[in-house]
Amino acid sequence: MTLNEFAQHFLNALQWGSFYALIALGYSMVYGILMLFNFAHGDIFMAGAYIGLFVALALLSISTTGIIALPNWLVFILTLVLAMIFTSFLGMLVERVAYRPLRDAPRASAAITGLMVGIFLETSNLLFLGASRKTFPPLIEKTVYEIGGVTFTNIKIMIVGLSLILMLALHLFVRKTKWGMAMRAMCYDYVVVPLMGVPMNAIASLTFAIGSALAAVAGILFSIAYPVLEPYMGLLIGWKAFVAAILGGRGSIPGAVLGGFLLGFLEIFVAAFFTSTLRDLIAYSIILLILTFKPHGFFGEPYSARLRL
Amino acid sequence: MLLTVENLRVSYGAIRALQGISFQVDEGEIVCIIGANGAGKTTTLQAISRLIPVEPGSKLIYEGKNLLDYPPHKVVTELGIVHVPEGRRLFGNLTVMENLILATYGRKDKEGIKRDLEMVFDLFPRLAERKNQKAGTLSGGEQQMLAVGRALMSGRKMMLLDEPSMGLAPLLMQELFKALREINREGTTILLVEQNAHMALQFAQRGYVLETGRIVLEGPTKDLMENPKVKEAYLGG
Ligand SMILES: Nc1ncnc2c1ncn2[C@@H]1O[C@H](COP(=O)(O)OP(=O)(O)OP(=O)(O)O)[C@@H](O)[C@H]1O
Ligand SMILES: [Mg+2]
Numbered sequence: 232m233t234l235n236e237f238a239q240h241f242l243n244a245l246q247w248g249s250f251y252a253l254i255a256l257g258y259s260m261v262y263g264i265l266m267l268f269n270f271a272h273g274d275i276f277m278a279g280a281y282i283g284l285f286v287a288l289a290l291l292s293i294s295t296t297g298i299i300a301l302p303n304w305l306v307f308i309l310t311l312v313l314a315m316i317f318t319s320f321l322g323m324l325v326e327r328v329a330y331r332p333l334r335d336a337p338r339a340s341a342a343i344t345g346l347m348v349g350i351f352l353e354t355s356n357l358l359f360l361g362a363s364r365k366t367f368p369p370l371i372e373k374t375v376y377e378i379g380g381v382t383f384t385n386i387k388i389m390i391v392g393l394s395l396i397l398m399l400a401l402h403l404f405v406r407k408t409k410w411g412m413a414m415r416a417m418c419y420d421y422v423v424v425p426l427m428g429v430p431m432n433a434i435a436s437l438t439f440a441i442g443s444a445l446a447a448v449a450g451i452l453f454s455i456a457y458p459v460l461e462p463y464m465g466l467l468i469g470w471k472a473f474v475a476a477i478l479g480g481r482g483s484i485p486g487a488v489l490g491g492f493l494l495g496f497l498e499i500f501v502a503a504f505f506t507s508t509l510r511d512l513i514a515y516s517i518i519l520l521i522l523t524f525k526p527h528g529f530f531g532e533p534y535s536a537r538l539r540l
Numbered sequence: 541m542l543l544t545v546e547n548l549r550v551s552y553g554a555i556r557a558l559q560g561i562s563f564q565v566d567e568g569e570i571v572c573i574i575g576a577n578g579a580g581k582t583t584t585l586q587a588i589s590r591l592i593p594v595e596p597g598s599k600l601i602y603e604g605k606n607l608l609d610y611p612p613h614k615v616v617t618e619l620g621i622v623h624v625p626e627g628r629r630l631f632g633n634l635t636v637m638e639n640l641i642l643a644t645y646g647r648k649d650k651e652g653i654k655r656d657l658e659m660v661f662d663l664f665p666r667l668a669e670r671k672n673q674k675a676g677t678l679s680g681g682e683q684q685m686l687a688v689g690r691a692l693m694s695g696r697k698m699m700l701l702d703e704p705s706m707g708l709a710p711l712l713m714q715e716l717f718k719a720l721r722e723i724n725r726e727g728t729t730i731l732l733v734e735q736n737a738h739m740a741l742q743f744a745q746r747g748y749v750l751e752t753g754r755i756v757l758e759g760p761t762k763d764l765m766e767n768p769k770v771k772e773a774y775l776g777g
Binding site: 409412413415416418419420422423425426427428429430431 | 589590591611612613616617622623625629631632633634638641642643644645646647690694695
């Protein structure tokens with residue numbers, strides 16, 4: 232393996248790790264607060280990508296009609312921000328309609344509901360948009376740089392950089408704000424949180440909003456790297472991000488990030504050293520092995536006063 | 541009356557935990573409810589802070605308002621009723637300071653928050669020394685102080701206390717009740733439930749005796765202490 236080849240794998244691993252981590256954060260935050268896995272989360276990722284697609288197309292058509300000429304980078308930023316907002320509303324709607332009525336129901340009921348919501352999102356996409364694939368507009372022109380024999384593209388750097396910035400922002404939010412404090416308190420002891428004057432439903436909505444907004448970012452960044460969108464694009468990546476969340480320790484934010492990147496590196500480097508047909512088999516065997524020795528993941532609590540799925 | 545409870549009934553499935561109890565707390569008072577394990581003390585406080593549903597016909601009136609119209613977080617932020625739950629229930633993953641700040645979630649009065657923080661640290665200087673320590677690493681006594689301090693941070697019209705003496709050594713218990721008396725003197729009404737009848741009857745002005753979901757005796761604590769039934773069942777003869 233040449234230095235450049237290694238660098239390519241390394242960058243790919245960081246890029247996929249970013250996708251996984253951004254999605255895994257949504258799984259983990261929701262689990263930490265409501266102790267349920269939102270199995271519709273992969274489809275929220277898909278919805279975020281489509282919302283981004285339509286926002287981008289709308290902005291581009293405004294731009295081409297000449298009403299206001301928007302440069303592509305601005306279209307990209309606006310797309311990102313607007314899609315985050317719209318997708319967070321979708322996430323809050325899912326929580327309100329599908330999960331809140333089941334808050335005290337057995338966890339398996341909530342899990343089934345999540346799967347149903349996912350199927351609903353996929354099917355409505357098929358229904359309204361048809362089975363054809365959509366292409367994401369090339370908002371960012373690809374440039375290749377070279378430093379000392381190592382090549383890299385602006386797109387990969389942007390994807391990894393933006394993801395890391397958002398993860399840092401999330402970290403600060405959870406550490407420093409009263410909403411973040413309330414989230415951490417809910418992770419620890421959900422029952423007495425209202426006694427602090429904290430409206431639990433608002434915190435639950437906020438958590439879904441943040442998780443969904445991060446999934447939307449992942450969806451758009453993914454579409455920039457791989458510009459073909461289809462209704463089932465969230466399934467496999469959603470399940471893999473779920474594995475990343477478990478690997479990191481359910482409910483843990485740093486865990487979700489670590490799990491996401493670990494998964495990215497495992498997949499890419501297994502494919503680099505072995506044949507890529509065996510990629511998933513080998514990568515997931517390693518994960519299974521890790522979980523055998525660390526059944527609660529890296530940062531999961533081994534026990535808690537609260538019931539577990 | 542600050543708080544009037546009438547015909548309060550609560551069931552957990554088939555278990556009838558409270559079978560229609562009535563009692564009152566006046567502004568500025570210290571009132572205690574004593575009772576053995578499973579008498580329904582915790583249930584009573586949880587009904588007041590709206591953590592559990594009550595049965596139809598139950599009446600909970602606070603300052604002329606129907607408590608049942610308020611969700612639990614508004615009982616704290618709008619009515620100023622704070623609840624120090626059984627077993628402290630601190631957020632062990634948060635620092636002492638974060639536990640105190642979280643309790644001000646619904647408050648906007650920066651000045652008032654600052655004053656209350658000073659008062660908490662005055663009452664419990666040990667909390668000030670440990671403010672950056674995780675609440676989960678405090679000793680039992682310090683945890684109880686933090687639980688009371690945390691409640692003070694959310695407001696201070698009325699404080700519900702669920703067995704604050706539990707697990708405390710006699711000296712710490714004295715210290716805690718001294719602080720509670722100070723809090724009462726500054727204008728906070730206190731409703732205390734306790735298994736430790738000795739402590740509670742000395743501390744409160746009026747008391748109620750709860751037995752398997754019914755109030756069987758009530759009166760000034762001086763009289764209750766002299767009551768032969770109370771002496772035999774709760775004060776060890
Ligand atoms: N969540 C619950 N589910 C079912 N039954 C309950 C529940 N909580 C309390 N009970 C029952 O209701 C009755 C009153 O309980 P409560 O906790 O109010 O008693 P308590 O007076 O606070 O007792 P202790 O002194 O042990 O704390 C008991 O019989 C108890 O078993
Ligand atoms: Mg109790």
